[in-house]
């Protein structure tokens with residue numbers, strides 16, 4: 001069966017020209033452009049559509065936008081966590097599906113070079129455009145409402161370009177070799193699906209237990225780069241959906257301590273339902289949302305892949321995990337400061353067991369100060385677990401829209417770390433990271449191919465967005481305040497003149513210094529006690 005597909009490129013020039021090209025194509029397939037997933041397209045291994053629909057204009061080559069090239073996939077060693085070879089479609093992504101793609105010139109980008117690179121706009125993609133991601137709590141009522149409405153629209157708007165694959169490659173052409181197993185999916189559900197696809201287990205065959213020691217987006221250096229692209233894609237899709245290139249995803253500063261979910265109100269992500277503590281209030285549109293990718297048993301035992309069918313409502317019970325007190329409180333502002341001070345991006349084995357690793361600290365498998373401890377869940381992980389529901393389960397978490405806000409903040413911390421440490425891509429491991437996490441690995445399942453390295457850059461300078469964040473001040477500020485007060489006092493006393501004033505100044509200065517370590521120690525031991533308490537309780 002053939003279907004006629006409408007395809008509208010996104011660059012503003014194209015949008016203005018309202019260039020809508022109708023292409024007749026075969027059946028649609030996976031997280032690839034709709035026009036590439038025909039049986040012929042799949043058999044050719046080539047996905048190089050034309051931005052205008054004109055035949056023979058692959059990747060807009062006639063206007064110099066780009067050309068169709070062989071895909072480079074990472075061939076370096078990966079870590080020992082994944083012991084197989086040739087068993088998983090995601091190895092050396094995306095070669096199992098396609099080995100030729102568009103390579104765009106200059107400032108063009110996209111799967112057919114019909115778009116501009118992030119941060120650029122205009123017919124020739126030579127005008128800079130920058131979006132600012134802001135604290136959602138500081139937005140006006142109208143801005144909050146507009147964001148909630150936009151999310152809700154994305155939940156029901158079919159993705160204009162991409163379709164999802166619902167079978168492993170082996171079965172992708174269907175039983176007759178001609179019925180491709182791809183489905184349309186909405187913009188928001190694509191966001192959920194791509195996360196699921198990156199964390200799903202490796203199917204080893206009927207009757208065999210699927211292998212779970214694989215994760216293309218967590219527990220490795222690619223955690224920060226993968227989620228950064230994930231958000232960029234959603235933001236771009238929503239900008240196109242709204243026809244507003246200045247649309248920016250806001251963030252949730254989750255490092256506020258305490259057990260209150262401040263964004264869980266009906267004007268934002270939905271309050272708690274008065275009828276069921278695990279549900280969202282009926283006054284919020286999010287109580288109407290239904291999740292995808294819930295049928296893990298099917299996927300793991302049948303070797304199928306999550307499809308676009310929606311099932312149950314979002315579950316959420318902030319601070320409600322009574323069996324695990326450690327995850328009943330949000331991270332503290334201090335935790336963010338401490339992880340930002342770690343100098344090393346990631347440390348061997350570049351895994352969830354890494355110590356003194358900025359990445360493992362912000363991801364939340366080690367203490368914010370860097371020490372690895374199997375019991376600890378901090379920062380990003382802690383914020384997820386705090387939600388005690390859909391948002392706390394890796395294969396489902398983006399179904400709860402809090403995911404978006406939680407990850408923009410995580411990305412803001414990553415960008416601030418890049419700004420402070422100016423590391424350059426050399427600090428990102430080239431090899432021996434878990435599969436999917438090497439520097440040149442194409443992140444799974446994004447299309448067109450994009451490597452971890454491409455996202456390991458300053459967002460304001462290279463990706464066209466920035467964060468408006470007030471980073472918390474160190475508690476040291478307290479002693480600084482004392483020092484300032486003392487100095488001020490000294491100045492007053494000095495104004496009285498004479499030798500006595502000089503003596504006082506010397507003593508005051510001395511006492512200010514003596515105060516500093518005392519205050520520091522008080523803070524440190526308090527938090528240690530806190531953590532020890534949590535640990536012993538969560539072990540039980």
Ligand SMILES: *[C@@H]1O[C@H](CO)[C@@H](O)[C@H](O)[C@H]1NC(C)=O
Nearest residue numbers: 003004005006158159160184
């Ligand atoms: C998928 O979406 C496209 C674009 O909205 C539409 O043209 C097509 O008919 C849809 N296909 C199916 C099977 O719904």
Ligand SMILES: *[C@@H]1O[C@H](CO)[C@@H](O)[C@H](O)[C@H]1NC(C)=O
Nearest residue numbers: 042043044045046098099100
């Ligand atoms: C690319 O993929 C196609 C289809 O699977 C295959 O026939 C071709 O040999 C591949 N080319 C290379 C260079 O791997």
Ligand SMILES: *[C@@H]1O[C@H](CO)[C@@H](O)[C@H](O)[C@H]1NC(C)=O
Nearest residue numbers: 106107120124125126127128
């Ligand atoms: C890309 O955009 C930048 C920023 O506007 C501009 O300076 C540059 O000339 C553009 N490059 C090309 C090849 O058009």
Ligand SMILES: *[C@@H]1O[C@H](CO)[C@@H](O)[C@H](O)[C@H]1NC(C)=O
Nearest residue numbers: 001039173175176177178179
């Ligand atoms: C698939 O369909 C095409 C066109 O209908 C036909 O030519 C081809 O033989 C079919 N291939 C298989 C494997 O059935």
Ligand SMILES: *[C@@H]1O[C@H](CO)[C@@H](O)[C@H](O)[C@H]1NC(C)=O
Nearest residue numbers: 166295298299306307308309
């Ligand atoms: C979608 O997934 C569900 C759960 O695995 C399954 O029951 C259903 O048959 C799938 N739908 C299609 C069209 O494959």
Ligand SMILES: *[C@@H]1O[C@H](CO)[C@@H](O)[C@H](O)[C@H]1NC(C)=O
Nearest residue numbers: 320321322323324388389392
């Ligand atoms: C939520 O908390 C309950 C009670 O402690 C716990 O049994 C359950 O596993 C948690 N659910 C999730 C998804 O975290």
